[in-house]
Amino acid sequence: MTSCSVFDPPAGAPKHVLCVGAAVLDTLFRVHTLPSGEGKVLPYEMLQIAEGMASSAAYAVARLGGRTSLWGAVGHDETGERIIRELADAGIFTDGMLRVDGARSAVSTILVDDHGERLIVPFYDPKLHHSNKALTPEDIAIFDAVLVDVRWPSLALEVLRTARGLGKPAVLDGDVAPDGIIEQLAPEATHIVFSEPAAQRLTGAEDFTEMARLLKRRFNHSFICVTAGAAGSFWFDDQSDSIRHSPTIAVKAVDTLAAGDIFHGAFALAIAEGKMPADAIQLSSVAAAMKCEVFGGRSGAPTRAEVIARLGMHDAPSLA
Numbered sequence: 001m002t003s004c005s006v007f008d009p010p011a012g013a014p015k016h017v018l019c020v021g022a023a024v025l026d027t028l029f030r031v032h033t034l035p036s037g038e039g040k041v042l043p044y045e046m047l048q049i050a051e052g053m054a055s056s057a058a059y060a061v062a063r064l065g066g067r068t069s070l071w072g073a074v075g076h077d078e079t080g081e082r083i084i085r086e087l088a089d090a091g092i093f094t095d096g097m098l099r100v101d102g103a104r105s106a107v108s109t110i111l112v113d114d115h116g117e118r119l120i121v122p123f124y125d126p127k128l129h130h131s132n133k134a135l136t137p138e139d140i141a142i143f144d145a146v147l148v149d150v151r152w153p154s155l156a157l158e159v160l161r162t163a164r165g166l167g168k169p170a171v172l173d174g175d176v177a178p179d180g181i182i183e184q185l186a187p188e189a190t191h192i193v194f195s196e197p198a199a200q201r202l203t204g205a206e207d208f209t210e211m212a213r214l215l216k217r218r219f220n221h222s223f224i225c226v227t228a229g230a231a232g233s234f235w236f237d238d239q240s241d242s243i244r245h246s247p248t249i250a251v252k253a254v255d256t257l258a259a260g261d262i263f264h265g266a267f268a269l270a271i272a273e274g275k276m277p278a279d280a281i282q283l284s285s286v287a288a289a290m291k292c293e294v295f296g297g298r299s300g301a302p303t304r305a306e307v308i309a310r311l312g313m314h315d316a317p318s319l320a
Helices: 053-063 078-089 137-141 153-165 181-188 196-203 208-218 259-272 277-291 304-312
Strands: 016-020 024-030 045-051 067-071 073-075 098-100 106-112 118-123 145-148 170-174 191-194 223-227 233-237 242-246
Touching: 016 053, 016 153, 016 259, 024 078, 045 053, 045 078, 053 067, 053 078, 053 145, 053 170, 053 259, 073 078, 137 153, 145 153, 145 259, 153 170, 153 181, 170 181, 170 259, 191 196, 191 208, 191 259, 196 208, 196 223, 208 223, 208 233, 208 242, 223 259, 223 277, 233 277, 242 277, 259 277, 277 304
Parallel strands: 016 067, 016 145, 024 106, 073 098, 145 170, 170 191, 191 223
Antiparallel strands: 024 045, 106 118, 223 233, 233 242
16 A cells, blocks of 8 residues: 555645636536437536636645635626635635626536536626736735636736746646637746647647647646546656656546646645645546546535545556
């Protein structure tokens, strides 16, 4: 059996991660099969929850024992107040949230089938991110790491640039984004974790090893990782100058919504804690996989103790 002490948080105060980006009120419907055409779909379970890429990542940080703050934008409406209230109740510091006059808060409708796959219909008011949140180096200096998604590019760019200038980990959630956004943000990131669709779109490759190789060639200054769902993660090891593969645990997927976000939050916290990339990825992969066993988006994020217990049930996945 593998000793899991390497996955414990370090001694002292919990590390503080700033997450920047999406804050959405999701309505989740659980259905037996996703629709293939017009008609009526009857769900057998329903949940409304405040989440989104950065918000769900922040929740993962909190669940894993870190401190976390969220910078996002909502409208001056009841939905926005609910989003902020729910996220604050979940242990996230929301004092940095921006309320935008004349904008509607983001909402989405999501269908999740019996295999855990989903169909997402999101609505983001363009007015939400027209203005930027003012920040200074002092605002970023209090954090041990930052994590940004692609939803608020202008703020994400400033946060990444400022954090990197201060010598702090600056992590980019490299998800699918409008043309040019990843290329704009990536030069300021110290770590980039790409989703499979984003990696395919940027490289045109089908093989995960090739995706990681091409992305490292393109963004050579940064740590590069590509998440591959049940296949684990592929990342470039700067020490050996080679692509490494980190498998994950096998689970029965009930709901894959927010799994990538849980991975990003766990990874940012682990890097803030000074963990080696292989250990950070293993912790993040298991947390994301465990989330998939629970219906409810980010609500399925496990605690640190739960992740370590699951790791203790398995031999450490070997690194190829």
